[in-house]
Amino acid sequence: MDVKxxxxxxxxxxxxxxxxxxxxxxxxxxxxxxxxxxxxxxxFFVEHFKDKKPNKILTVEASGIIPAGLVAYFMGLPLVxxxxxxxxxxxxxxxxxxxFSTTRGExxxxxxxxxxxxxxxxxxIIDDFLSSGGSVLGLVDILNEARTNIVGFGVIIEKGFxxxxxxxEEMGIDVFSLIRIKSIENGxxxxx
Amino acid sequence: MDVKxxxxxxxxxxxxxxxxxxxxxxxxxxxxxxxxxxxxxxxFFVEHFKDKKPNKILTVEASGIIPAGLVAYFMGLPLVxxxxxxxxxxxxxxxxxxxFSTTRGExxxxxxxxxxxxxxxxxxIIDDFLSSGGSVLGLVDILNEARTNIVGFGVIIEKGFxxxxxxxEEMGIDVFSLIRIKSIENGxxxxx
Numbered sequence: 001m002d003v004k005x006x007x008x009x010x011x012x013x014x015x016x017x018x019x020x021x022x023x024x025x026x027x028x029x030x031x032x033x034x035x036x037x038x039x040x041x042x043x044f045f046v047e048h049f050k051d052k053k054p055n056k057i058l059t060v061e062a063s064g065i066i067p068a069g070l071v072a073y074f075m076g077l078p079l080v081x082x083x084x085x086x087x088x089x090x091x092x093x094x095x096x097x098x099x100f101s102t103t104r105g106e107x108x109x110x111x112x113x114x115x116x117x118x119x120x121x122x123x124x125i126i127d128d129f130l131s132s133g134g135s136v137l138g139l140v141d142i143l144n145e146a147r148t149n150i151v152g153f154g155v156i157i158e159k160g161f162x163x164x165x166x167x168x169e170e171m172g173i174d175v176f177s178l179i180r181i182k183s184i185e186n187g188x189x190x191x192x
Numbered sequence: 193m194d195v196k197x198x199x200x201x202x203x204x205x206x207x208x209x210x211x212x213x214x215x216x217x218x219x220x221x222x223x224x225x226x227x228x229x230x231x232x233x234x235x236f237f238v239e240h241f242k243d244k245k246p247n248k249i250l251t252v253e254a255s256g257i258i259p260a261g262l263v264a265y266f267m268g269l270p271l272v273x274x275x276x277x278x279x280x281x282x283x284x285x286x287x288x289x290x291x292f293s294t295t296r297g298e299x300x301x302x303x304x305x306x307x308x309x310x311x312x313x314x315x316x317i318i319d320d321f322l323s324s325g326g327s328v329l330g331l332v333d334i335l336n337e338a339r340t341n342i343v344g345f346g347v348i349i350e351k352g353f354x355x356x357x358x359x360x361e362e363m364g365i366d367v368f369s370l371i372r373i374k375s376i377e378n379g380x381x382x383x384x
Contacts (some may be wrong), residue, residue: 031272032308033270033272039265067256069262073227073231078225080225095332104277113218115224
């Protein structure tokens with residue numbers, strides 16, 4: 001079975017609908033992690049993005065780390081993850097933004113040390129979920145301030161009924177999601 | 193060069209001494225991650241722990257996720273990471289503890305959903321740093337409450353001048369560190 005159908009089946013069998021806009025995939029993606037499924041997902045991203053020739057993979061802690069880390073490993077590249085910490089805690093020279101966290105329902109800080117970004121970087125962003133796009137837009141904002149080139153954004157699950165994709169595409173960034181959820185109103189329906 | 197010497201060289205060249213008890217390895221371990229080095233480290237852990245036959249790898253977000261995830265992947269096992277979130281944010285039935293974070297200088301919550309631990313589990317814990325052992329002891333406490341069997345604890349860098357090892361060994365847990373730092377008083381000195 002291909003990875004899209006594997007993932008859809010997993011979502012149908014194991015995701016929990018929390019409310020009509022929110023599913024919980026903590027059984028296999030972001031608390032307990034099915035590493036075999038993550039291998040399949042990551043190698044699919046590697047295949048999709050290999051011609052973009054990134055030199056660094058970026059994500060946001062904590063749930064983006066596994067898919068982004070595997071993509072980095074299979075591409076032979078370093079991984080950098082933005083920390084959800086105040087710049088003070090991180091110490092030194094950092095880029096920072098405040099982002100709105102859908103899951104926490106509040107603003108959280110996002111920070112990356114300036115030492116790990118530079119204007120020669122070709123950045124591929126990988127994350128687990130795309131909803132309103134808040135965390136990725138914060139990340140993009142930091143990457144723009146650091147004058148890096150963003151070659152694309154790969155995400156495992158996109159909520160097609162939220163505005164994340166259009167907000168990120170407006171920044172001129174290529175968005176690629178493995179699967180897109182159309183609606184969670186009457187069970188989980190997929191677009192692609 | 194073997195992985196221990198690779199890592200020591202990396203620490204000598206790239207770690208920053210923050211104060212005599214604290215080094216910053218964010219250039220290659222816990223902010224920007226050298227995935228090739230992490231591969232070498234993880235396969236070393238896999239070799240060391242394979243006879244213990246774990247069925248699940250546990251760690252604490254966020255910096256433990258890469259080494260623990262790679263160990264899980266190479267062993268063909270699921271990864272579970274404890275979240276530094278309040279049980280309320282996590283929702284549902286969770287085990288939770290408060291732990292003292294050395295890096296943050298304050299108590300942080302630690303939580304794992306009850307769904308992902310059970311009394312038939314043979315748990316291998318993997319983390320990046322062992323200092324006072326606070327987060328691992330919180331994790332061990334949760335794992336004991338869940339009646340799991342803990343087969344060992346593997347850590348990349350141990351600070352030999354702190355009490356983490358003895359506190360964890362007192363719980364009857366086998367502690368294996370890749371390298372042990374003896375002192376950071378006059379530059380970085382290694383024990384093993």
